Amino acid sequence: MNDSNKPRIPLNRAHAQQRVDRIKAFQEELEQLEHEHNFALQDEQRHQLERHHEKILAELAKLFDVDTSATQKQMSMGMRIASFLGALALAASVFFFFYRIWGLISTSVQVLILISAPILAVLGVEIISKREKYPYFTSLIGLVAFACFVLNLSVLGSIFNISPSQNAFLAWAALAMILAYGYGLRLLLVAGILCLLFFLSASVGEWGGMYWLSFGLRPENFLPAGIFLFFLPAFAAHSKYPDFPGYYRLFGMLTVLIAILILSHWGEGSYLMLPPMDVKVLYQLLGFAVAGITIWAGIRWHWQGVTNLGSTFFVIQLYTKFYDWWWEWMPKYLFFLVVGLVAILLLNIFKRLRSHLAQASA
C-alpha cells in the first residue's frame, strides 16, 4: 500500500458515513479474525493500514463532520431529534406571535412583515449553512423559513379575503424543495413531498369535477399523486443526495396504501359507480396485491423501508379484516387465538421466503 495514493473522497456526507462504517466494520472483523485464528498481518502492513484508515477518517471527519464512533452516532441522533423539535417549536412560535400582534398593526405593516419574514429566514439558512458541516441549525432555520412562508400566504388570504386555492400548496412545496435540495435538508424534503401530495390530490379532485376543498372525500384522489411520487426518483438522478429517493418512495407508497386501506373499509368513498360492498371487496383484494408487490419490489431493489412498509401494511390489512369479519360473533379467546395462529403462519411464510432468498443470493 502506498501512502502517496490519495484516498477517494466521497461526494457527500451520506457516502462518507457509509465509508466510515465500512472501515469500522473492517477493523472489528480483523480484530476478531486475529483473536479466533491466530491470524495476524505483518507489522509493516498493519501500520500502513492503520495510517491509511486514520488518514481517511480524519479527512472525512474534517470535510463532512461524520460520526467516527458509536457514541458520536448516538449524539448525532439526539441532535437531529433536538433540531426537529426545536424547528417545530420555533415554527409554532412564529405563528402564535403573528396572530398575537396582527390586529394591532396596519394592513401595510402586516404585509411587510409577512413578506420579509420568510425572506429573512431564507437568508438565515444561507448564513448558518456556511458555519456548519452537518445541517442541524440549517434544518431548524429552514423549517422556520417554510413556516414563515406558509404563514405569509395563508394570512394574506385572510387579510384580503382571498378565495382559497390549492396552488398555495404548490408554492409551499416549491420553497420546501428548493431549500431541501439547496442545503440537503431532509426535513424540508418531507414537508415538500407532503405539500406536493396535497396539491396533486386536490388538482385530481378538481379534474374529477369536485370542488377542490372537498378532495379528501375521495381517497382515490391520492392514488395518482402517490404513484407519481413513488416513481419520481426513477426519472431524476440523486447523486448528490442518495438518501432522498427513499423518502419519495416511502411517502408515495404510504399514500397509496393508506388510500387503499380506507377504501377497503369505506366503499361509499370511491369514484367507482359500484355498490359500496363491491368496492370494498375490490380494494381489499387490491390492498393485498399491492402490499405483495411492494414487498417484492423492496426485496428486488434493496429498498428496506419499502419492504417494511409493505409487510406492515399487509399485516394491518389482514388484521383489520379479521376484526371486521369475526370480532362481533367470535368469542374473544377464539378471536385472539386465530390472530395468534395467523401470526405464526405468517412467520413461517416469511422464514421460508428468507431462506429462499438466501439460497438465491448464494
Next chain:
Amino acid sequence: MNRPGLWLGLALILVTNAFVLTGVAYNRSTEPEAVIHLTERELNLSFSVEENTGISLLLVWHQPQSGIYARVEGPGWLDQAKLESLGFDCSTPLTDLEAEWRYRKALPRKAYVVFEYEGKGWQNLLDTTEQNIERIAHQIERKERSPEVLKNAREELDRLRNTGSRLVAVDAGSDPFRLRQLYPDRHRFIVLPAEVNLQYVPQTSNKTGIHHAYLFGRISELPRPEIHIPMTHRSLLEKIRNEEQQAGRASRYSSRWEKDQEPRYSVVVNYGKRREPWIVDVQLLPAPKRERTQNKS
C-alpha cells in the same frame, strides 16, 4: 451567497407575493361587482381566542328551504333541473333500486350562488315559516304534536323577523356573469362562489299519502365565510367585543349578540371583480333603538 437555492428561494417568495397582491389589486380595481349594506344580523362578530388580536365578521345567510326537515315539503328552487344545470349527473331514475346509493355518492360541485338581501327571498322565508306554524297548529288539533312545538316555532318566527339574517340564497348557476344579468341590482344581490351538495330524499308514505322521492341541492359553507376587519375599521367592533368579554357574554365560538337583541352596527361591504369582499365602513346603529331592545330583554 453563492448557492442557487438562495436566489431561487428568494425569487419564489417575491414572485408568489407579487402574484397574490396583483390579484388583490385586480379584485379592487374599478367599480365593485356589488356594494351591500348589512347589519350585525347578517355579519356576526366571529369568535375570538385570547391570543388572536384579529377581528373578523362571519356572513350569516339562509339556505333555500328544502329537504325532510324543511318548513315546506319538496325540493325548493334548488331542484333536480337546477342541479343538472350545475353539472350534477341526475340520469338515474329516482325509482331505480340503485338510486339511493348512486346519489349518495354524488360529489359536491362548485357553483355561483345569488344571495338576496331583504327581498322576495326573505319574504318567502317568513311566509313559509308562518305556513309551517299553521301546519303545526292543525297537527296539534289532531293531537299529532305537542303545544311545545308550536311555542318554539312561534319564537323562531319572532327571532327570524326581528333579529335574523335577511340574506337568503335565491338562485345558483355555473356562470356568474349570466347570474348578474338576471339579478342586476348590485346593492341587493351578491353573487358568490359556493359548494353545492346533492341530496336524495327517498320515497316515504304516511297517513297523508305517498311522498315521492326527489333530489335537492344544499349549499355548503362559502370558501371564505369570514371577512377580515382592517385596523382602520376595528375600533367600534373592538369596543363591542371588549364590552361583551367584560360582561362575560362572549362564548367560545362566537361573540354574537343575544338572539333577541337588535343589531348594534351596520357594515358596508364591497365585492370586487373576483367576488372577494372588503369592508368599506362600519357604523354604530342608532342608540335609542338598541336601548329599547335591551330594556325589553
